[in-house]
Amino acid sequence: MRIRALVQGILLLASTAAHVAEAQTLYGLEFNGGAGGGAFVELDRIAGSDVSLIGNAAALTAARGMAMDPTTGVLYALQSVGGASSTDLYTLDPSIGAATFVATIFDTGGTANPPVRDLTFDGAGQLWGVTGQAGVFATSVLAIDKASGVAQAPLASTAGDREQTIAYRGADRELWVYSADGLGNHFLERVDRNSGAKTNVPLAGAGPSSRVLGLVHDPIDDVFRFFTLGAAYWTLSPAGVQTDTGNTGARPYIGLAFDRVTTAEEVFVDGFESGDVSSWSSSTP
Numbered sequence: 001m002r003i004r005a006l007v008q009g010i011l012l013l014a015s016t017a018a019h020v021a022e023a024q025t026l027y028g029l030e031f032n033g034g035a036g037g038g039a040f041v042e043l044d045r046i047a048g049s050d051v052s053l054i055g056n057a058a059a060l061t062a063a064r065g066m067a068m069d070p071t072t073g074v075l076y077a078l079q080s081v082g083g084a085s086s087t088d089l090y091t092l093d094p095s096i097g098a099a100t101f102v103a104t105i106f107d108t109g110g111t112a113n114p115p116v117r118d119l120t121f122d123g124a125g126q127l128w129g130v131t132g133q134a135g136v137f138a139t140s141v142l143a144i145d146k147a148s149g150v151a152q153a154p155l156a157s158t159a160g161d162r163e164q165t166i167a168y169r170g171a172d173r174e175l176w177v178y179s180a181d182g183l184g185n186h187f188l189e190r191v192d193r194n195s196g197a198k199t200n201v202p203l204a205g206a207g208p209s210s211r212v213l214g215l216v217h218d219p220i221d222d223v224f225r226f227f228t229l230g231a232a233y234w235t236l237s238p239a240g241v242q243t244d245t246g247n248t249g250a251r252p253y254i255g256l257a258f259d260r261v262t263t264a265e266e267v268f269v270d271g272f273e274s275g276d277v278s279s280w281s282s283s284t285p
Contacts, residue, residue: 024220027094029057029066029077029255031213031229038063039251040097045218048225048233050250055097059090065118065165065214066092066255069146071125073260076102076146078116078129086113089149094259103149105129107137114142114151118214120168120175122193128175130158130166139164141175141191156196159187165215167224169238176224178215178236186212188240205242208234216256227253 026045030038037058042051057063057077064078064087075092077099090099105116114137116129127146131137131154139161140154158164160179163186167176175191186208188201210228215236218225224236233247 025259026216026218026225027054027066027068027075027255027257027259028227028249028251028253029060029063029092029214031252031254032062033057034061037061037099040092041250041253043249043253043256045220045225046245048227048245048247048249054094057090057092057097057099059099059101064116064254065120065129066257067119067121067127068257068260069121069125069127070123070260071121075257076119076127077255078119080115081113087116089144089146102147105144105149105151107151108153110150112137114140116142116144116151118165119144120166120215122168122175123170123173126193128166128168128193130164130177130179132164133161139179141166141177141196155193156191156198159189159198159200160185163212165212165226167215167217169217169222169224170219171222171238176215176217176238178212178224178226180207180212184209186242188236201238201240203240203242207242208232208244213252213254214256216258218258225256227256 026043028041028043037056038060040054040057060079062080066077068075077090077092079088087105089102115132117132118130120128127144129144131140137154139158141156142154143152158177158179160181163180165178177189180186190199208228210230213227215226229252231249231252233245235243
């Protein structure tokens, strides 16, 4: 029985690894698309260039983050409201880019609107956000109910007070926050989802001089990818190496999310170890 369980586990690991190794779809959502909404596109994962224009998210005239729920395949996005004083949560149809309102994000008391600036999902389908530099729960990482928009009390604060972006990396089951301060310094932190404990990751290489937009983890190459306000396409390694790819997108994309892939939870019976074997999201479980 133990041998059969082990063999089944090895086969499932191999199947998952092969699936993750396949080329997946990277979606991009335009920053501040204005009247008519932001462009919703398929992007080349390596070059950051447009593959195709899927449609316009008409309701998202001031889009912020975007993330794919790995447990359902539903794509979520943010709309900044009232001059960035509050944030609305939407779902996006990945086939046409149509946006559907879900809820305005409120605190648990229902009286304040955290200014959420980016989204990610973990492997269990929990939605996480990171807030901007003003308002309630400023510069914080917090859990959000994806159905009601209710935001829990902050799990942790961010090192930088602006340009906050967030992604989830399944290899360590932690949230990763990339932020900046008013002097142009950047910070990379790992945040434990349970305790809120933070680990600073020293950065190497010259960082971007333009505003950082959405962050997503790419499990194929195990790097984080993001655009700047100038539409430059960058990578950031888990070791903290910041690299300008030299490529420029057609637009500045503030929302990045990979399509749904198999997010397997390896369960070995009879006392064997269990754990996540893949990651995907926003934006990336």
